[in-house]
Amino acid sequence: MYIWAVGILAAGQSSTMTGTYAGQFTMEGFLNLQWARWKRVLFTRIIAIVPTFCLAFFSHIEDLTGMNDVLNAIMSLQLPFATIPTIAFTSNPQIMGEFVNGWFNKVASILLSVVVIAINTYFVVETMNSLHLHWFALVIVVVIGVCYLIFCAYLVVHMAISMGNTNLLRYGLVKKFIMGPIDSQLSVNPISYSRSHSNWTLDSCATEVARF
Numbered sequence: 001m002y003i004w005a006v007g008i009l010a011a012g013q014s015s016t017m018t019g020t021y022a023g024q025f026t027m028e029g030f031l032n033l034q035w036a037r038w039k040r041v042l043f044t045r046i047i048a049i050v051p052t053f054c055l056a057f058f059s060h061i062e063d064l065t066g067m068n069d070v071l072n073a074i075m076s077l078q079l080p081f082a083t084i085p086t087i088a089f090t091s092n093p094q095i096m097g098e099f100v101n102g103w104f105n106k107v108a109s110i111l112l113s114v115v116v117i118a119i120n121t122y123f124v125v126e127t128m129n130s131l132h133l134h135w136f137a138l139v140i141v142v143v144i145g146v147c148y149l150i151f152c153a154y155l156v157v158h159m160a161i162s163m164g165n166t167n168l169l170r171y172g173l174v175k176k177f178i179m180g181p182i183d184s185q186l187s188v189n190p191i192s193y194s195r196s197h198s199n200w201t202l203d204s205c206a207t208e209v210a211r212f
Helices: 002-030 037-057 061-077 079-090 093-099 104-132 134-164 166-170 172-177 202-211
Strands: none
Touching: 002 037, 061 079, 061 104, 079 093, 079 134, 093 202, 134 166, 166 172
């Protein structure tokens, strides 16, 4: 019980900080809204906490427990959407360059992901069995499950290519819809982002300063 409480507290803090930073970057960078920190925190916390408090206050504890089990099952389904792309991106030399994952990190991260996903898949199946769904609802769940597995397979193939398994690119479907060939070196040149870098010399800088 105490370990579960610490885990929930840590997960809540990490998700809160992530959401707060994302909201801050969006507001200041895209919307150009310069709010004081306490105003931003108060606004976002009211949106997050007030509906949850009202639901908890006007509901029975048994209903909340059942809803919590369903929410845990749904969040378990989302784990591959975070773990597999993370491994793929950090194992891609085009993205990470010299900081790309080594073989030990790749194997360890894959094994941990498989264990976590397998455990959560088991609990999802157990949760669905305990709900005793009608056959129509069960058919919908099966269809969604098949689409879910297809998308997970898509992510796995993408991860394999990012790790250097270019043999999969021989298939036209994979090459067209997943990703193209990868290079072993970074293809981004930061100098190319500067304005007229080829003509921007030290003499021209001095001329501009003198003119100013």
